[in-house]
Amino acid sequence: MLFTRSFVSLLSFVALVVAEPLLSPHVLHEKRSHTPAGWSRSRKHDADAVLPLRIGLTQSNMDKLEELLLDVSEPSSPNFGKHWNAGKVAQTFKPSSETVSTVYNWLAASGIDASRIKVSKAKTWIEVNATVTEAEQLLQTEYHVYTHESGKEHVACEAYHVPKHVSKHVDIIMPSIHFDAVIKRSExxxxxxxxxxxxxxxxxxxxxxxxxxxxxxxxxxxxxxxxxxxxxxxxxxxxxxxxxxxxxxxxxxxxxxxxxxxxxxxxxxxxxxxxxxxxxxxxxxxxxxxxxxxxxxxxxxxxxxxxxxxxxxxxxxxxxxxxxxxxxxxxxxxxxxxxxxxxxxxxxxxxxxxxxxxxxxxxxxxxxxxxxxxxxxxxxxxxxxxxxxxxxxxxxxxxxxxxxxxxxxxxxxxxxxxxxxxxxxxxxxxxxxxxxxxxxxxxxxxxxxxxxxxxxxxxxxxxxxxxxxxxxxxxxxxxxxxxxxxxxxxxxxxxxxxxxxxxxxxxxxxxxxxxxxxxxxxxxxxxxxxxxxxxxxxxxxxxxxxxxxxxxxxxxxxxxxxxxxxxxxxxxxxxxxxxxxxxxxxxxxxxxxxxxxxxxxxxxxxxxxxxxxxxxxxxxxxxxxxxxxxxxx
CATH class of the missing domain: 3.40.50.200 (Peptidase S8/S53 domain)
Structure with a gap:
């Protein structure tokens, strides 16, 4: 029985891979309107430098999050005070298999070898070490090095794009438009x-x-x-x-x-x-x-x-x-x-x-x-x-x-x-x-x-x-x-x-x-x-x-x-x-x-x-x- 279930799960995953559409046109995913205070753009990032791209996958049931929370928090609810355990929380909001496979297949179809694509244990993040050139092609953007008045440097872009059919499966991609909210100190x-x-x-x-x-x-x-x-x-x-x-x-x-x-x-x-x-x-x-x-x-x-x-x-x-x-x-x-x-x-x-x-x-x-x-x-x-x-x-x-x-x-x-x-x-x-x-x-x-x-x-x-x-x-x-x-x-x-x-x-x-x-x-x-x-x-x-x-x-x-x-x-x-x-x-x-x-x-x-x-x-x-x-x- 365990073998059968595993085999069925494997077939389901393969079916999703086969059924995945060809890459669709890219659409804007996130854009930054300004450079944060204290930062200035210094130079174009080296084409051969390696970026640890991390793609945050959309979680399941986010549209129900407020409803579920209110169900245990409103005094008039019959479930008031019936709080969840961590396991139930994790199971309820983990990304779907379709989300994982869609993003995985996008990377593979873009020329990223499967051996370089790492799916986190909980299948909520996908990671790939990509050169700046690869990342720019993948996200249709340009990466620059920004310098903070403290001397700290940071890599970012002003906007990035993903294929339209992928966008609904991605919450956030790092590094991209985001800047450190905390300036790290050396000593x-x-x-x-x-x-x-x-x-x-x-x-x-x-x-x-x-x-x-x-x-x-x-x-x-x-x-x-x-x-x-x-x-x-x-x-x-x-x-x-x-x-x-x-x-x-x-x-x-x-x-x-x-x-x-x-x-x-x-x-x-x-x-x-x-x-x-x-x-x-x-x-x-x-x-x-x-x-x-x-x-x-x-x-x-x-x-x-x-x-x-x-x-x-x-x-x-x-x-x-x-x-x-x-x-x-x-x-x-x-x-x-x-x-x-x-x-x-x-x-x-x-x-x-x-x-x-x-x-x-x-x-x-x-x-x-x-x-x-x-x-x-x-x-x-x-x-x-x-x-x-x-x-x-x-x-x-x-x-x-x-x-x-x-x-x-x-x-x-x-x-x-x-x-x-x-x-x-x-x-x-x-x-x-x-x-x-x-x-x-x-x-x-x-x-x-x-x-x-x-x-x-x-x-x-x-x-x-x-x-x-x-x-x-x-x-x-x-x-x-x-x-x-x-x-x-x-x-x-x-x-x-x-x-x-x-x-x-x-x-x-x-x-x-x-x-x-x-x-x-x-x-x-x-x-x-x-x-x-x-x-x-x-x-x-x-x-x-x-x-x-x-x-x-x-x-x-x-x-x-x-x-x-x-x-x-x-x-x-x-x-x-x-x-x-x-x-x-x-x-x-x-x-x-x-x-x-x-x-x-x-x-x-x-x-x-x-x-x-x-x-x-x-x-x-x-x-x-x-x-x-x-x-x-």
Whole structure:
């Protein structure tokens, strides 16, 4: 029987090969409108140089991805909370045999010898080492060498084409129009505050300097935010009881790292029973809490995330996903590989033109790429982001789909929405052809904040002179809450009613040259939390810290506590929360923010209004109300 099935499968594959049509006319597959900031075209690439072409195959059932995710995420669904395992995810979305054979046969018919064509084990990538001449003929393009202002060189083309009958079977081809989102470094000594903290170096907390006197009373929360302020703001009083069943993960990217002495200084003042405690560190691709480089730029982010993440969920152990070594760093895809074996084993994993490659060719971590080394936590918070325009639509879409798969498996994924209002990291805005500059007028949304399968977290603040019992405002001191509308992703169904209400009731007075005015794109953030005046221990003293970098891990602590309560009574984790929090069942479970804007790109940005808005989302969480509702679904 086994022989018969194998023989039938072989005949089916051969039939597809025989039935494959002759090569059809080429059509444009991807095109780049501009050269990214910091790069310039240097020269035509050598004709005989070898390119490691990697062809990402289209995955099955992508048209059903949102439907399948909503089926386990909407509170009204009979399958709510019935999350999938990794095997089911991988099997559901793997490319079809027709896709594999179509691309394989195209390469063979173009003169690439079969011995040079490698199909990945999961049949999701096809690889071939081709000369520049071969690749240019294959893709009807020209390859050039581009040089970054840092000195790094990169190979790319401006557009590429594939046969029409092949195009629907190909997601992305590398190298092609895409540029590194992370500039790799040759040695740690080259670190500066302009390039540390990968990826998305522009999104990092801001400090207004050291704090001379600690203010620890509730009436001081408009000047200094401490754990007691957050508990009062969000009615957040809870003691975890199911910690062995629960999990909360915080992601950091080397060289940013925490200092144990700073954790202890913070805990000594705000959570005394945690002095001496550390997060449970999971090293990904050589990541470790380095101590060779210190200062706010190296320790501010991780110290902030862990001090508040640990203090607000005590005694819940916190998992620290320390990602990337000192020499090469890492990308979001490196992290995804490590927490989800199905991504790197079944979905092809990293590509060397965006993602760090291990063993590290720069002489750092010499172990293999980490793949599925740890189970993803039920809640994962990341305080880093790219500008959406840093990445191609195809690359962003392929990664966004992986967050949906994590949601299918029961993980809540949180990302900071950005700190520059409607502008992007480094205050860059979009020009008419998609280029990024300081004097452009186009709003520049963040990624993954615009991915419809993550929860984007904006920032609020206690108004000066107000108490924690009065409404907060959108954060408008030092940083502005990132928010707006995607240029890549369509509006998800769960968000339609809320966004339609905002656009019809409070239509922004901006043109299509400034933001996506179609009314059909993904709006962000989804919710918010305080992001101003945090008291953070950094290098032996306290500093006043601002950023959505603070908002995201704080929301993570609240959702982790809700998971704890559900797990304690035999329910499962809340998973992908967006369909739930936008549903009518959760109306009134957030503190609506109606004051403030998010300036950028020469404008005051959008305005916070009643209901959802592209500044603070649905508002800030009310833990007691959210817990009561989530215990009923």
């Amino acid at each position: 740690p000594s080259s670190h500066t505050l302009s390039n540390i903290g990968q990826p998305g170096v522009g999104l990092s907390p801001k400090s207004t300097g050291k704090i001379s006197d600690l203010l620890t009373q509730l009436e001081d929360c408009d000047q200094q935010i401490t754990p007691i302020c957050l508990r009062a703001l969000y009615d957040f009083v809870y003691y975890p009881v199911a910690t062995s069943k629960n999990s909360y993960g915080i992601v950091e990217y080397t060289p940013q790292a925490y200092l144990q002495s700073d954790l202890d200084l913070f805990f000594k003042n705000f959570s005394t029973n945690q002095v001496g405690k550390s997060p449970v560190e999971v090293s990904i691709d050589g990541g470790y809490a380095q101590t060779d480089y210190t200062g706010f730029g190296y320790n501010g982010e991780s110290n902030l995330d862990l001090q508040y993440g640990m203090a607000l969920t005590d005694p819940q152990p916190i998992t620290l996903y320390q990602t990337g070594d000192m020499e090469e760093g890492a990308s979001f895809n490196n992290f995804l590989d490590a927490i989800d074996g199905s991504f790197c084993t079944f979905e092809g994993g990293d590509d060397p033109y965006y993602d760090a490659v291990y063993p590290d060719p720069y002489g750092g971590y010499d172990g293999p790429q980490d793949c599925g080394i740890t189970k993803p936590a039920y809640v994962i918070s990341t305080s880093y982001a790219y500008n959406e325009a840093d990445l191609s639509p195809a690359y962003a879409a392929r990664q966004c789909a992986e967050y949906a798969k994590l949601g299918l498996m029961g993980t809540t994924v949180l990302y900071s929405s950005g700190d520059n209002g409607v502008a992007g990291n480094s205050d860059l805005c979009l020009g008419p052809d998609g280029d990024q500059s300081y004097d452009a007028v186009g709003f520049n949304p963040s990624f993954p904040g615009t991915c419809p399968y993550i929860t984007s977290v904006g920032a609020t603040q206690v108004v000066s002179g107000h108490s924690v019992y009065q409404p907060e405002s959108a954060c408008m001191e030092v940083i502005y809450s990132g928010g707006g509308f995607s240029n890549y992703f369509a509006m998800p169904s769960y968000q339609k009613s809320a966004v339609d209400h905002y656009l019809s009731t409070h239509p922004p007075k901006y043109s299509s040259a400034q933001y996506n005015t179609t009314g059909k794109s993904r709006g962000f953030p989804d919710l918010s939390a305080n992001g101003a005046f945090y008291v953070v221990a950094v290098d032996g003293s306290f500093e006043s810290v601002f950023g959505t970098s603070a908002s995201s891990p704080v929301v993570g602590t609240i959702l982790t506590s809700i998971n704890d309560a559900r797990l304690a009574i035999g329910k499962g984790p809340i998973g992908f929360i967006n369909p739930t929090i936008y549903s009518s069942e959760f109306t009134g479970a957030f503190n609506d923010i109606t004051n403030g804007t998010n300036p950028g790109c020469g404008t005051v940005g959008f305005s916070a209004e009643p209901g959802w808005d592209p500044v603070t989302g649905l508002g800030t969480p009310n833990f007691a109300k959210l817990l009561a509702r989530w215990l009923l679904v």
